[in-house]
Amino acid sequence: MLYFIEQCLNGVQLGLLLFLLAAGLTLVFGIMDLVNLAHGSLYMLGAYFAATFAVWTGSFVLAVILAVAGSLVVGMVLEVVAIRRLYDRSHLDHVLGTFGLLLFFNELVRLIWGPAGMTLALPTEMLTAVQVIPGVYYPIYRLVIILATLAIAGFLYVVVMRSRLGMLIRAGASNREMVGALGINIKLLYTLVFGLGAALAGFAGVMQAPILTVQIGMGENILILAFVVIIIGGVGSIRGALVASVLVGLIDTIGRAFVTDLLRRVLSTNAADTLGPALSSMSIYMVMAAVLVFRPEGLFPAASR
Amino acid sequence: MTRTAIIAAAVLTIAAGPAAAQDKTVKIGFVSTFSGPTAAIGNDMRNSFELGLDHLGRKLGGLPVEVIYEDDQVKPEVGVQKTQKLIESDHVDFVAGYIWSNVMLASLKPLVDSKTMTVVTNAGASQLAGELCSPYVFSTSWNNDETPEQLGNYMNQKGIKSVFMMGPNYTAGRDMLAGLKYTYKGQILGEEMTRWPDQLDFSAELSKARAANPDALFAFYPGGPGVQFITQYAQSGLKGQIPLYTVFTIDELSLPRLKDLAVGVPSVQAWVNDLPNETNKKFVADYIAKYKIRPSFYGADTYDAPALIDSAVAAVKGDLSKKDDMRKEMEKANFKSVRGNFKYGNNHIPIQDFYLQDVEKNAEGDYVLHNVALIQKDVQDRFHGACPMK
Numbered sequence: 001m002l003y004f005i006e007q008c009l010n011g012v013q014l015g016l017l018l019f020l021l022a023a024g025l026t027l028v029f030g031i032m033d034l035v036n037l038a039h040g041s042l043y044m045l046g047a048y049f050a051a052t053f054a055v056w057t058g059s060f061v062l063a064v065i066l067a068v069a070g071s072l073v074v075g076m077v078l079e080v081v082a083i084r085r086l087y088d089r090s091h092l093d094h095v096l097g098t099f100g101l102l103l104f105f106n107e108l109v110r111l112i113w114g115p116a117g118m119t120l121a122l123p124t125e126m127l128t129a130v131q132v133i134p135g136v137y138y139p140i141y142r143l144v145i146i147l148a149t150l151a152i153a154g155f156l157y158v159v160v161m162r163s164r165l166g167m168l169i170r171a172g173a174s175n176r177e178m179v180g181a182l183g184i185n186i187k188l189l190y191t192l193v194f195g196l197g198a199a200l201a202g203f204a205g206v207m208q209a210p211i212l213t214v215q216i217g218m219g220e221n222i223l224i225l226a227f228v229v230i231i232i233g234g235v236g237s238i239r240g241a242l243v244a245s246v247l248v249g250l251i252d253t254i255g256r257a258f259v260t261d262l263l264r265r266v267l268s269t270n271a272a273d274t275l276g277p278a279l280s281s282m283s284i285y286m287v288m289a290a291v292l293v294f295r296p297e298g299l300f301p302a303a304s305r
Numbered sequence: 306m307t308r309t310a311i312i313a314a315a316v317l318t319i320a321a322g323p324a325a326a327q328d329k330t331v332k333i334g335f336v337s338t339f340s341g342p343t344a345a346i347g348n349d350m351r352n353s354f355e356l357g358l359d360h361l362g363r364k365l366g367g368l369p370v371e372v373i374y375e376d377d378q379v380k381p382e383v384g385v386q387k388t389q390k391l392i393e394s395d396h397v398d399f400v401a402g403y404i405w406s407n408v409m410l411a412s413l414k415p416l417v418d419s420k421t422m423t424v425v426t427n428a429g430a431s432q433l434a435g436e437l438c439s440p441y442v443f444s445t446s447w448n449n450d451e452t453p454e455q456l457g458n459y460m461n462q463k464g465i466k467s468v469f470m471m472g473p474n475y476t477a478g479r480d481m482l483a484g485l486k487y488t489y490k491g492q493i494l495g496e497e498m499t500r501w502p503d504q505l506d507f508s509a510e511l512s513k514a515r516a517a518n519p520d521a522l523f524a525f526y527p528g529g530p531g532v533q534f535i536t537q538y539a540q541s542g543l544k545g546q547i548p549l550y551t552v553f554t555i556d557e558l559s560l561p562r563l564k565d566l567a568v569g570v571p572s573v574q575a576w577v578n579d580l581p582n583e584t585n586k587k588f589v590a591d592y593i594a595k596y597k598i599r600p601s602f603y604g605a606d607t608y609d610a611p612a613l614i615d616s617a618v619a620a621v622k623g624d625l626s627k628k629d630d631m632r633k634e635m636e637k638a639n640f641k642s643v644r645g646n647f648k649y650g651n652n653h654i655p656i657q658d659f660y661l662q663d664v665e666k667n668a669e670g671d672y673v674l675h676n677v678a679l680i681q682k683d684v685q686d687r688f689h690g691a692c693p694m695k
Binding site for chain 1: 341342344345348474496498499500503504505506508509510512513515516529532533536537539540541542543544558562563564
């Protein structure tokens with residue numbers, strides 16, 4: 001039982017990390033109707049910024065703050081320079097354009113930081129596990145991720161649902177021209193939303209940098225998971241993204257933790273060892289397929305669409 | 306110009322044909338990973354191959370050299386395409402390289418079918434040592450299973466009673482776990498195969514290891530995932546509780562990123578940075594001078610390849626069509642290796658010594674791997690009996 005709780009914590013932690021990425025993606029997709037494959041590049045840039053600033057400043061916390069600010073700036077500049085030109089085009093053009101950006105950023109990072117990748121070292125006091133409840137030890141840093149991400153989720157909820165900016169964002173999602181006609185600078189609003197998405201992606205990159213490494217192309221695999229999350233959760237819905245990402249994180253982790261052992265009870269060890277990892281890595285895609293069949297709009301379809 | 310002169314020129318041209326073939330170049334195709342996060346390994350191999358050529362005056366057996374580098378992107382299907390391209394459209398005389406066992410196995414068929422002389426400089430799938438061995442394929446590295454087998458012997462000596470094993474779910478990962486199981490006499494409390502190459506978070510597996518509470522944790526994670534694995538192992542707080550033993554996970558490419566986290570983690574290797582033979586000293590010193598970083602075992606085994614090819618080309622005096630004569634010369638392993646000299650088994654896998662290594666901080670503040678002790682002399686892989694070549 002204690003072991004099960006520990007694995008659930010692992011799942012929640014992975015899910016919340018996915019949420020940071022998926023939230024930005026779903027905001028941009030849901031509100032601006034833009035498919036952004038370069039979202040993973042912003043995640044990568046966040047991690048590289050943090051690793052670099054950590055060396056310069058010597059402080060982990062300062063590096064995190066600077067890296068998120070850096071991602072925000074890069075995101076806003078990117079929107080003004082490139083993304084803005086894609087809004088009036090088809091989704092295929094979005095995919096092609098942002099895929100080009102993805103290649104561009106990978107090469108840019110290679111030019112600036114080299115091919116070898118970097119490391120963001122944790123302060124030594126974080127290199128340990130704490131007893132969460134009696135008998136369950138959990139790495140401190142992963143707890144920090146869980147708490148920080150929950151705080152961000154709360155902050156996003158307040159901004160989008162309770163603030164004037166959020167109201168404008170939601171209005172812009174429903175009817176762009178009308179908001180413009182009412183005298184709101186919709187261009188600036190979109191730049192802000194894209195920047196916010198970029199900052200979230202950057203923050204996700206920063207938070208995972210000490211666990212995984214900082215390397216070129218690190219955003220690509222996890223971006224696929226983030227797309228799975230927004231499909232399950234419902235495009236454009238922050239609440240859907242939160243529920244779906246925790247769900248995906250739990251399914252993935254529980255699958256890795258238990259499927260092989262369960263199969264060993266009914267199959268030969270050899271067959272179980274071959275089938276188990278394959279099944280557990282397929283599981284989230286099976287959930288996605290089921291959602292697409294039974295609830296094509298996702299679990300929490302955004303009201304506006 | 307008279308008609309006679311034209312005919313004379315034509316005759317001369319035709320006559321010059323075979324002569325031109327005589328002083329042609331040795332064309333070598335080199336397959337490794339040059340893009341993505343593991344490009345650092347491919348670069349290390351290329352650096353070492355180039356340094357090996359430099360040390361031979363950029364001539365092999367007296368012939369000038371042309372090397373074509375191809376990127377496999379860590380994908381078997383890409384590796385086999387690039388290999389076919391090298392054989393069929395570049396008409397290379399030799400193919401060398403290969404990091405990943407699954408990429409190498411995928412590429413093996415076109416190499417063997419076309420009887421292309423091949424020097425595998427890292428990948429060591431057990432099938433290559435056994436039933437898939439080929440007269441034209443040589444290894445300058447090892448068979449995957451040997452290294453964990455020797456680590457298993459060391460763990461037996463240390464009296465470790467139980468182990469939890471982890472590795473990626475592909476050819477080499479399965480070989481490594483099988484190798485440890487073959488020699489290790491204690492209890493195996495669990496074995497986890499993780500998704501390769503894209504699984505980078507090992508929290509679920511590390512929780513399993515903690516729950517199993519073994520005497521030791523064994524892991525094989527080459528390249529970038531090795532850094533992630535060791536970092537997460539340290540973050541999980543397991544470092545003080547369950548000691549870690551690794552193969553091919555800590556190397557000179559990962560050390561600058563791991564630093565203190567790698568200290569105190571023993572591993573086994575057939576080549577160590579500070580092996581005291583002359584070839585190795587020259588290799589390491591010149592590598593550092595030329596590239597400003599330290600070479601890894603990937604590079605060290607690759608550095609041997611030009612010397613092996615050189616011996617073959619010299620033996621046939623540059624006539625690269627005499628493949629069987631080249632093969633017979635290569636079987637003698639008549640060159641100076643960075644591991645001291647080794648012999649070839651019937652399956653063209655080196656019979657060589659294995660060392661225990663650990664990480665220390667040197668006087669300049671760099672973290673380096675160093676040779677602690679010889680574990681076993683003249684190790685031959687356990688698959689050579691299955692190889693039909695005698």
